[in-house]
Amino acid sequence: MKIIGIDPSYTRTAVAMLDGDEATWWTVGTTPKQPLPERLRTIAMEVSEIVADNAPDHVVIEEPGFIYVYRGTGTVAVQRAIGAIIAGLPDVPITVVAVATVRKLLDVPVKRGKGMAKAAVVDWVEAQGITLPRSPVAKNPDHDVADALLLAHYGRDHL
Numbered sequence: 001m002k003i004i005g006i007d008p009s010y011t012r013t014a015v016a017m018l019d020g021d022e023a024t025w026w027t028v029g030t031t032p033k034q035p036l037p038e039r040l041r042t043i044a045m046e047v048s049e050i051v052a053d054n055a056p057d058h059v060v061i062e063e064p065g066f067i068y069v070y071r072g073t074g075t076v077a078v079q080r081a082i083g084a085i086i087a088g089l090p091d092v093p094i095t096v097v098a099v100a101t102v103r104k105l106l107d108v109p110v111k112r113g114k115g116m117a118k119a120a121v122v123d124w125v126e127a128q129g130i131t132l133p134r135s136p137v138a139k140n141p142d143h144d145v146a147d148a149l150l151l152a153h154y155g156r157d158h159l
Helices: 036-054 066-071 074-087 099-106 116-127 141-158
Strands: 002-007 012-019 022-029 058-062 094-097
Touching (some): 002 036, 002 141, 022 141, 058 141, 094 099
Antiparallel strands (some): 002 012
């Protein structure tokens, strides 16, 4: 079963796929100099291409937290743009869920400090027997994929 998890952001959107116990991930980045509509278009098109190319059984997208909605940041717009494009793909069910909810359901330890939360998620994912081709943390530009991996794991085992 192939599950894709998406952690949307208008600077760097992370996409992780679990195919059995094998993990693969991508990041889609934009620059602050790009206007928001161009960033949304870039992210939505690249993510939808990843989804279409990999034909997942399910897609799990992070629901932006209250602070993002309150501040009116582009993260909500990114999540909606990605969801709208993926919704247009045939036979790809979508679930939107908060990462905090997933962490509680899966009993993922929470650590505080720079990079510690992401490292804790990656450690937990590896403890579940998932093979990572490389570590997505520790000064790696792919550190944003930790939550996307967690969302994919949730989708694989709970949906």
